[in-house]
Amino acid sequence: MAQDLDFDLLIIGGGINGCGIARDAAGRGLRVGLAEMNDLASATSSASTKLFHGGLRYLEYFEVRLVREALIERETLLRAMPHISWPMRFVLPYHKDMRFENATPTSKLLNVVMPWMKGRRPAWLIRMGLFMYDHLGGRNILAATSTLDLVTGPEGAPLQKRFAKAFEYSDCWVEDSRLVVLNARDAHARGAQIMVRTKVVGAKRGADHWTVTLQDRASGETREVTARMLVNAAGPWVGDVLNGTLGLNSREGARLVRGSHIVVPKLYDHDKCYFFQGEDGRIIFAIPYEGDFTLIGTTDADHNDPDDAPVCTPEEQQYLCDFASQYFTKPVTRDQIVWTYSGVRPLYDDGAQNASALTRDYTLKLNDTGAPLLNIFGGKITTYRRLAESALAKIATQFDGLGGNWTSGIAMPGGDFAVDGVDALIADVLREYPFLDARWAQRMVRAYGTETRNVLGDAEVLADLGEDFGASLFGAELDWLKTHEFARTGEDVLWRRSKLGLRLSKDQAARVDAYMRA
Numbered sequence: 001m002a003q004d005l006d007f008d009l010l011i012i013g014g015g016i017n018g019c020g021i022a023r024d025a026a027g028r029g030l031r032v033g034l035a036e037m038n039d040l041a042s043a044t045s046s047a048s049t050k051l052f053h054g055g056l057r058y059l060e061y062f063e064v065r066l067v068r069e070a071l072i073e074r075e076t077l078l079r080a081m082p083h084i085s086w087p088m089r090f091v092l093p094y095h096k097d098m099r100f101e102n103a104t105p106t107s108k109l110l111n112v113v114m115p116w117m118k119g120r121r122p123a124w125l126i127r128m129g130l131f132m133y134d135h136l137g138g139r140n141i142l143a144a145t146s147t148l149d150l151v152t153g154p155e156g157a158p159l160q161k162r163f164a165k166a167f168e169y170s171d172c173w174v175e176d177s178r179l180v181v182l183n184a185r186d187a188h189a190r191g192a193q194i195m196v197r198t199k200v201v202g203a204k205r206g207a208d209h210w211t212v213t214l215q216d217r218a219s220g221e222t223r224e225v226t227a228r229m230l231v232n233a234a235g236p237w238v239g240d241v242l243n244g245t246l247g248l249n250s251r252e253g254a255r256l257v258r259g260s261h262i263v264v265p266k267l268y269d270h271d272k273c274y275f276f277q278g279e280d281g282r283i284i285f286a287i288p289y290e291g292d293f294t295l296i297g298t299t300d301a302d303h304n305d306p307d308d309a310p311v312c313t314p315e316e317q318q319y320l321c322d323f324a325s326q327y328f329t330k331p332v333t334r335d336q337i338v339w340t341y342s343g344v345r346p347l348y349d350d351g352a353q354n355a356s357a358l359t360r361d362y363t364l365k366l367n368d369t370g371a372p373l374l375n376i377f378g379g380k381i382t383t384y385r386r387l388a389e390s391a392l393a394k395i396a397t398q399f400d401g402l403g404g405n406w407t408s409g410i411a412m413p414g415g416d417f418a419v420d421g422v423d424a425l426i427a428d429v430l431r432e433y434p435f436l437d438a439r440w441a442q443r444m445v446r447a448y449g450t451e452t453r454n455v456l457g458d459a460e461v462l463a464d465l466g467e468d469f470g471a472s473l474f475g476a477e478l479d480w481l482k483t484h485e486f487a488r489t490g491e492d493v494l495w496r497r498s499k500l501g502l503r504l505s506k507d508q509a510a511r512v513d514a515y516m517r518a
Contacts, residue, residue, distance in 0.1 A: 005209055007033040007193075009395065010227035012200050012241055014038075015045035016176070017362075017376050018233035019183035020388040025395065026190035028403040033225065034184070034192060035214055037199035039492045041180035044235050045381070046496050047310070047343020049261065049285055049298050052077055052085055052172035052382045054137065056275070059129050064136070066361045070382040071137025074172050076408055077385065078141055081182065081415040082422060083449030084175040087142055088287075091155045092130075092275040093163040093327060094123055123165075130169050141419060142170035158268040160329050168272070173287075176381055177496040178447060181485050182412040189413070196486045203230065203246050210371045229398055231391065233376045236306035236344040242375055252365055254346035254377055256304065260312035261297030262320050263289060263339040263502070267328060276327050284323050290499050291439070293338065296320050303344045312340035339502060348377040362387045366394045414449025425450065435462045440472040447498060455480045469512050471503035478515055489516050 009025050011018045014036025026032045036042075054071035055063070078085055130145040148166040150156025155166060188194050195214070201222065202213040210230050215222045234241045239253045267286065274286040282300070289295035299316045317334050325331040348363040362379035364387075366372065374394055379387050389405050396402040417425055422445060429441045429452050436444070444452040455477055459465050466475025473493075481487040481497050490513025494501035501509060 005031075005228055006225040007031050007227040008399065009033070009229050009231060010035065010210070010212055010225065011231040011233055012245075013233035013235055013237075013376075014040040014180070014184065014194070014196065015043060015233065015235045016041070016180050016183070016381055016384045017235070017379055017387055017391075018231070019180050019187060020384045021231055021233060021376075021391050022187040022192045022194070023183045023190070024385075024388040024392050024407055026187045026192040027406050028392065030395075030399065030402070032187065032192035033195065033227065034187070035195045035198045035200050035212075037197070037217060039196055039488065039496060040184050040194075040486055041177040041496055044343045044345055045180045046177035047259070047261075047341050048176045048381050049259070050173055050176050050287070050295070051285070052174045054133060054171070054382070055380070056129060056133055056169070059132060063361060066380075066383070067133070068136045069386055070380070071133065073382055073386060074137070075139070075141050077174070077382070078172060079419050080410060081174075081179065081412040081449075082417060082419045083414050083425075083446055084178045084182070084412075086173055086422070087170055088173050089143070089168055089272045090171055090275045090285075091148065091166050091168050091272050092126070092277070093150060093159060093166045094126065095163060126167060130167055133169060139170070142172075145169040154270050155272060158328055158330075160327060163327070171273075174381065175446070179381070179384075179412075181497065182414070184486060185413050185484065194486060197488065200241070200245055205246070205370045205373075207370055210373075229372045229374070229395065231374045231376065231395075236303075236346045238346055238375060238377060240306060246373070248367070248373075250367075250375075252375060252377065253349050255349040256302065256306060257345045257347055258301045258303040258310045258342055259298035259345055260301075260310070260316040260320070260342040261295060261340065262312060262317055262337050263293050263295050263341075264332060264336040265294070265338065266292055267294040267324075267330075267332070274327065276323065278323050278326065282323075284320060286324055286327075290502060293502065296324050296332070306344060306346075310342035310344050312342045316342075346378065362390070364391055364394055366397070368398070372398045414451040416450055422446070425452075429453070429456075433459065435459075443472060443498075467515070469504070469515070470508045471500050473498075473500055473504070473512070475515065478512065482516065487516060489513055492516070 008030040009032050011022050011034040014034055018034055022032050022034045052074050054067045058067050134144050146168050148155055148168050150159060150163050150166050184194050197217040199215045199217055200212055201215045204211045210227045212225050212227060213222055214225060232238055232241050236256055242248055242250050271288050276284050284297060287295045303310060321332045321334055363377040365375045374391060385407055426441050426445050429445060430436055433456055448455050468474055481493055485497055487493050487497055490509055493512055494509055
């Protein structure tokens with residue numbers, strides 16, 4: 001490792017893949033820099049469906065390795081971050097009219113051997129898929145699949161009466177953008193330099209190192225740094241960085257697929273999620289969200305330009321409303337929508353005609369003609385840690401004596417407590433800070449875990465927390481986010497470090513932004 005260079009490894013992109021690789025690499029002793037042109041998790045990694053899941057429907061594409069890896073990872077990740085991730089039960093109502101998407105290998109096979117099914121998903125096939133889902137990755141924490149009677153059970157109450165039976169299985173929730181920030185924080189604690197609002201605007205490749213030009217997005221000033229190796233984890237911009245910023249001609253590319261979601265007031269009272277299958281073969285989820293809301297998504301649509309901000313179009317909003325209304329007794333309408341969000345998934349372009357059929361697996365391409373470059377294509381949030389380990393396996397070929405895998409079982413910041421210890425931690429926080437109420441304490445623990453005490457400090461009364469911005473957000477928390485979590489603006493705080501944007505007025509949000517920029 002050349003000590004005369006600024007970095008051993010410079011990572012372009014502050015999404016989950018970039019931050020996961022930065023954490024892993026810093027923990028192995030590499031001098032790591034990470035440059036993110038906006039905020040951490042400001043693109044794809046804050047716009048997921050918020051699930052650690054194996055990807056039940058990927059079994060229809062025979063992506064068994066990907067599903068198995070993801071299923072194994074669920075419990076590894078649960079133990080490392082019990083504050084921001086937790087088990088959830090998913091209810092899959094069954095009806096005989098449910099159909100495959102025509103592009104799936106399973107549907108094509110069944111159309112040959114059982115043509116009378118006419119594309120329908122039979123109950124026995126779903127149950128077989130769930131059996132595989134239960135056993136492919138092993139389970140110690142999560143409960144097995146069961147069958148529900150929707151006629152008598154509470155899960156059937158909000159649904160149309162034509163649904164009498166459902167399967168129920170386990171997956172996990174995750175606070176996606178907080179996961180990214182915690183990886184960045186841990187990388188920083190292990191020596192990595194995390195540079196937000198810093199864009200890589202150019203790079204020169206030498207025989208044994210890169211000279212990279214960085215631009216501060218706030219001031220416009222530029223500076224040069226040197227690195228032994230680059231990692232292109234730019235997400236939707238991976239192709240632009242490869243062929244534009246780095247000036248390399250490559251046939252490798254990502255196909256951009258937009259996934260959109262809507263948020264509406266809470267549609268039902270229990271804490272389980274619904275997995276809905278449409279007559280067009282697609283699936284969506286309806287998920288309890290932030291206590292008072294229901295999250296519905298997602299769509300799959302091609303997205304041409306990463307610089308065009310993705311939005312949930314009126315057509316997508318209507319599609320999701322209509323889809324959910326095929327299941328719920330009370331129709332879901334666009335006038336109920338309180339928020340929408342949309343993200344662009346940079347999937348490896350494997351030539352699939354249909355956006356839904358593109359592989360969700362990751363592809364890593366090492367280019368070592370001169371100073372080495374690793375390009376990251378695809379991936380999903382559940383397998384980010386394994387992707388990082390795979391990336392380090394390739395990075396290790398360029399550095400002698402690099403340590404081995406270490407991240408499995410190592411807690412994220414704030415996650416150093418038992419996987420079933422959230423309620424006990426909330427009780428402790430309420431006892432130590434009696435001016436909190438239960439909902440406020442739960443929000444803090446679900447965001448910061450054991451670091452809640454660091455955020456609240458030695459406050460004895462409410463006034464010790466500083467300015468009140470509403471919805472339990474005070475100056476002390478904003479100060480923590482500024483100094484420890486790389487937040488710079490109100491948007492960073494209200495839509496990525498938290499979802500308090502759902503609860504604050506425009507005036508309150510403007511005050512938060514002014515405080516963060518001061």
